[in-house]
Amino acid sequence: MNTRREFLKTGLAFGAAVSLAPWSRLAAATTATTPVAPAPAAPARSVLVAVRDGSRSAMADQAFAALGGVGAWVKPGQTVCLKPNIGWDAPPERGANTHPELVGHLVRLCLGAGAKSVSVFDNTCDQWQLTYEHSGIEKAARDAGAHVVNGKDQSLYREVEIPGGVKLKRALVHSLVLDSDVLLNVPVLKHHSGTGMTAAMKNLMGVVWDRKFYHQTDLHQIIADFLTLRKPTLNILDAYHPMVRHGPRGKSADDLVEMRTLLASADPVALDAAAAKLLGLEPAKVAYIKIADAMKLGTMDLSQVEIRRFSLA
Amino acid sequence: MRQRGLKILRVAGAAAVFAGLTAALVDFRGAVPPVVGQGLASIQFVPSAVALATGAGVALACLVILVVTLAAGRIYCSAICPLGIFQDIVARLAGWVRGKKALLPYRPARTWIRQLFLWGGVAGMVAGGAGLTLSLLDPYSIYGRIASGLFRPVVTLANNALVDLIRALGGESLYRVIPPWAGVAALAVPAVMLALVAGLAAWRGRIYCNTVCPVGTLLGLVSARSAWQLSLDPGACRKCGDCLRDCKAQCIDLRSGTIDSSRCVACYNCLDACREAGIGYRWTWRKRSAKPASPPVPGANHAASAADPQRRAFIATAVLSLTTIAGADRLLAVTAAGNDPSARPGAKDEKSPTGSRRPNYSRAICPPGAGSVDRFLDTCTACHLCVSACPTHVLQPAFLEYGFLGLLKPRLDYTDAFCNFDCRRCAEVCPDGALGLLPLAQKQVTRIGVAEFDVERCIVKTKGTDCAACSEHCPTKAVDTIPYGDNLRLPQVNQELCIGCGACEFACPSKPDKAITVAGQRRHDQAKRGKEEKARDPRRGNAFPF
Numbered sequence: 001m002n003t004r005r006e007f008l009k010t011g012l013a014f015g016a017a018v019s020l021a022p023w024s025r026l027a028a029a030t031t032a033t034t035p036v037a038p039a040p041a042a043p044a045r046s047v048l049v050a051v052r053d054g055s056r057s058a059m060a061d062q063a064f065a066a067l068g069g070v071g072a073w074v075k076p077g078q079t080v081c082l083k084p085n086i087g088w089d090a091p092p093e094r095g096a097n098t099h100p101e102l103v104g105h106l107v108r109l110c111l112g113a114g115a116k117s118v119s120v121f122d123n124t125c126d127q128w129q130l131t132y133e134h135s136g137i138e139k140a141a142r143d144a145g146a147h148v149v150n151g152k153d154q155s156l157y158r159e160v161e162i163p164g165g166v167k168l169k170r171a172l173v174h175s176l177v178l179d180s181d182v183l184l185n186v187p188v189l190k191h192h193s194g195t196g197m198t199a200a201m202k203n204l205m206g207v208v209w210d211r212k213f214y215h216q217t218d219l220h221q222i223i224a225d226f227l228t229l230r231k232p233t234l235n236i237l238d239a240y241h242p243m244v245r246h247g248p249r250g251k252s253a254d255d256l257v258e259m260r261t262l263l264a265s266a267d268p269v270a271l272d273a274a275a276a277k278l279l280g281l282e283p284a285k286v287a288y289i290k291i292a293d294a295m296k297l298g299t300m301d302l303s304q305v306e307i308r309r310f311s312l313a
Numbered sequence: 314m315r316q317r318g319l320k321i322l323r324v325a326g327a328a329a330v331f332a333g334l335t336a337a338l339v340d341f342r343g344a345v346p347p348v349v350g351q352g353l354a355s356i357q358f359v360p361s362a363v364a365l366a367t368g369a370g371v372a373l374a375c376l377v378i379l380v381v382t383l384a385a386g387r388i389y390c391s392a393i394c395p396l397g398i399f400q401d402i403v404a405r406l407a408g409w410v411r412g413k414k415a416l417l418p419y420r421p422a423r424t425w426i427r428q429l430f431l432w433g434g435v436a437g438m439v440a441g442g443a444g445l446t447l448s449l450l451d452p453y454s455i456y457g458r459i460a461s462g463l464f465r466p467v468v469t470l471a472n473n474a475l476v477d478l479i480r481a482l483g484g485e486s487l488y489r490v491i492p493p494w495a496g497v498a499a500l501a502v503p504a505v506m507l508a509l510v511a512g513l514a515a516w517r518g519r520i521y522c523n524t525v526c527p528v529g530t531l532l533g534l535v536s537a538r539s540a541w542q543l544s545l546d547p548g549a550c551r552k553c554g555d556c557l558r559d560c561k562a563q564c565i566d567l568r569s570g571t572i573d574s575s576r577c578v579a580c581y582n583c584l585d586a587c588r589e590a591g592i593g594y595r596w597t598w599r600k601r602s603a604k605p606a607s608p609p610v611p612g613a614n615h616a617a618s619a620a621d622p623q624r625r626a627f628i629a630t631a632v633l634s635l636t637t638i639a640g641a642d643r644l645l646a647v648t649a650a651g652n653d654p655s656a657r658p659g660a661k662d663e664k665s666p667t668g669s670r671r672p673n674y675s676r677a678i679c680p681p682g683a684g685s686v687d688r689f690l691d692t693c694t695a696c697h698l699c700v701s702a703c704p705t706h707v708l709q710p711a712f713l714e715y716g717f718l719g720l721l722k723p724r725l726d727y728t729d730a731f732c733n734f735d736c737r738r739c740a741e742v743c744p745d746g747a748l749g750l751l752p753l754a755q756k757q758v759t760r761i762g763v764a765e766f767d768v769e770r771c772i773v774k775t776k777g778t779d780c781a782a783c784s785e786h787c788p789t790k791a792v793d794t795i796p797y798g799d800n801l802r803l804p805q806v807n808q809e810l811c812i813g814c815g816a817c818e819f820a821c822p823s824k825p826d827k828a829i830t831v832a833g834q835r836r837h838d839q840a841k842r843g844k845e846e847k848a849r850d851p852r853r854g855n856a857f858p859f
Contacts (some may be wrong), residue, residue, distance in 0.1 A: 032432050038508065050857050050859070052856055052857070089733060089734070089735055090735075091735075125785070125786060126705075126733060127704045127705045127730075127733055128705065129342065129343055130704055130733065130735075130736070134735075140403045147485065150488040150489065152491075153489040155489060190782075192785065193781050193784040193785060193793060193802060194779050194780060194781025194782065194784060194785050194794065194802060195779055195781075196802075212782070212820075212822040212823075215772065215780045215782045215820075215822040216772060216780075216822040216823075216824070217778070218776070218778045219778060219779045219780060220778070220779060221673075221778075240509075244848045244849075244850075244851055245848050246790050248785055249785065249786065249787070249788060250682060250787070251789065251790055251845075252845075254846070254847045254848060255848050256844055257848050257849070257850045257851070259850070259852070259856075261856075261857075273859070274859045277852075277858040277859040278851070278852060278858065278859075280851030280852065280853070280858075285800065287779065287800060302859045307857075307859065309857055311856075
């Protein structure tokens with residue numbers, strides 16, 4: 001356990017965090033739009049990038065710049081599965097789905113980095129063709145060069161074992177999630193009447209065929225269980241105008257608050273913990289975040305996370 | 314008297330109407346704009362007559378059809394009615410299979426069978442089963458159910474078979490769709506009708522239209538008296554029989570040299586078949602007031618030439634007026650009484666699924682825009698255009714859920730789907746006003762049912778884990794959650810806000826019985842729409858509260 005190497009690693013990471021974190025905040029304040037130089041080596045601690053007050057595309061660019069560039073995550077020739085939240089038949093201004101501008105921009109970034117293909121899908125809650133169309137995502141993704149794939153075609157799902165799962169032992173999972181080299185999880189931040197909130201971890205409910213099983217069994221535990229099968233390569237949260245009540249469907253644009261924020265992290269637990277705070281929630285009060293943290297699928301203790309903050313205002 | 318262009322016109326018109334309507338009815342991916350199906354359905358005789366009789370719209374198509382029929386015969390039956398056109402296609406295919414054209418010689422009209430169906434239909438409407446009678450006898454609706462219930466799943470299966478092929482060729486235009494089979498019971502009626510109509514068509518052309526179909530009989534009564542009628546020219550006709558080979562109505566009697574205009578469907582095949590130009594439209598009205606130009610052929614014994622034209626005209630007019638009055642009277646009564654459940658005998662409060670005795674309860678739920686179940690059952694002809702158009706497939710043909718009088722009428726089935734909040738597609742395509750097109754904001758508060766929650770079945774209580782799938786799906790937040798137990802959220806229903814869309818019932822994962830179900834409403838009413846302030850920022854001033 002306590003090898004010398006681990007001790008050194010922890011120490012180095014800690015030192016890096018202490019020295020880097022304030023500096024990046026300073027950089028944000030002074031040179032707002034200048035991308036920060038690529039981070040040196042992969043730190044041992046989770047890294048979370050928080051960007052605010054820019055357009056969705058600009059904030060995504062900033063996040064990637066702070067995470068070593070798109071090329072650090074998407075290598076030439078790789079296949080990318082981009083999973084936005086396309087749950088509801090609602091237009092972009094209702095905030096029920098990931099914004100199409102962000103989806104389109106990320107598709108272009110991936111293809112620009114040399115991705116072989118980018119595929120976009122969701123197992124929608126509302127009727128899927130209407131939802132794909134009215135969310136604006138189908139058009140945005142297609143115009144950017146992505147394949148838009150049917151999430152309601154059971155033949156595209158494969159049954160897999162989930163040995164690490166506590167309650168989710170096997171599931172029909174969309175083949176794009178199982179087979180793509182890169183899984184980009186691109187949720188939208190919303191209040192949720194069942195789980196308290198939805199961001200990165202809950203968005204992955206949309207990659208399994210049988211959503212009802214989740215609800216039947218133990219929603220929070222199973223949301224955490226899925227991460228043992230596949231963790232997203234990177235999670236990018238659209239918190240431009242989060243839905244702060246009546247989620248996850250929402251009733252009107254009055255349910256949204258403009259925050260003009262975007263979070264990005266490879267650690268979905270850390271990202272959800274920060275997202276919970278944006279909604280005024282204590283991360284440990286959101287059961288699936290707490291469970292995932294206890295299962296060591298990530299960390300919800302934000303004091304243990306290296307947070308790189310940027311303001312593009 | 315060459316009139317050859319007529320057949321081309323008839324075929325072109327029929328092809329356009331049939332292709333458009335069939336496309337709308339078999340459309341499994343929402344590709345056909347609603348205006349196509351609605352437009353071609355609203356020029357059909359019965360839907361237009363219903364719309365006119367109930368005052369649902371200025372539906373003049375039925376009047377135009379009557380006027381056209383009085384002018385030049387049953388053009389409706391050949392060029393507009395999809396069931397008629399379908400029979401022509403079946404007869405043509407059967408001819409190809411047989412390898413030769415069937416020679417259908419002249420047969421006398423089966424007048425008593427025609428009258429039986431016509432008067433039976435009138436009696437059925439007067440007796441209170443207007444909606445059921447119309448739906449079982451209207452030829453357009455019969456075809457609609459066949460295409461929607463039987464053809465659409467087959468087309469879907471064909472699409473699914475092509476998906477892999479197209480993908481292998483690099484295309485992405487196709488995707489797999491779950492074949493939309495309705496319940497076996499609800500499919501039996503269209504299946505039987507398909508077998509009957511197709512079988513009769515393969516055997517004897519338009520015999521269905523000229524014996525069973527009351528619309529055919531009604532228009533036949535008018536066309537028997539039409540101003541222009543197809544007639545044989547005794548000077549040119551050599552009685553070669555070429556026309557008989559192409560006549561699908563068995564209405565050309567060469568022996569007497571007459572054509573039974575009540576059964577002629579104005580297909581104009583004979584015009585093209587006759588090499589002598591011995592058949593053509595002739596003006597008949599002046600002849601009738603004067604003395605007949607040519608005396609009846611000796612030995613002719615069929616009814617049309619023997620009967621007194623004045624007496625028959627009187628009978629026809631009487632039939633027409635009675636039918637119209639009976640139909641309109643019944644339908645108007647229904648429209649006026651649409652909001653009064655006592656208007657229909659047998660309407661009474663029943664128990665909802667959760668056992669509570671509700672006034673105004675209906676076991677089956679009819680779509681928003683119907684007003685009430687009673688009005689819907691009397692005015693909907695069950696053409697299933699809305700069933701095909703419904704993007705979520707929540708609309709399914711009923712079997713006995715509405716009772717016998719509601720056989721085949723669309724109902725909302727929340728087993729696998731729910732009514733999309735922002736969608737009015739069913740009312741957009743409805744051709745006869747059974748579903749009125751409400752403004753979207755009004756549709757979104759129109760209550761077709763009310764959710765009832767049984768906490769004893771709810772997973773949050775029975776298993777002690779969070780769920781709230783019902784609340785998650787609720788578009789009006791009539792189903793919300795309240796804190797419960799140890800950091801859990803329990804669903805709570807505010808029935809004042811509920812519109813009965815069924816999203817909660819669909820989503821509820823509780824087994825074997827759902828914890829939340831929608832009790833249908835016999836009369837639709839309005840849910841409340843709560844006004845709310847703009848949401849407040851929960852971050853309390855700190856842009857990055859972490």
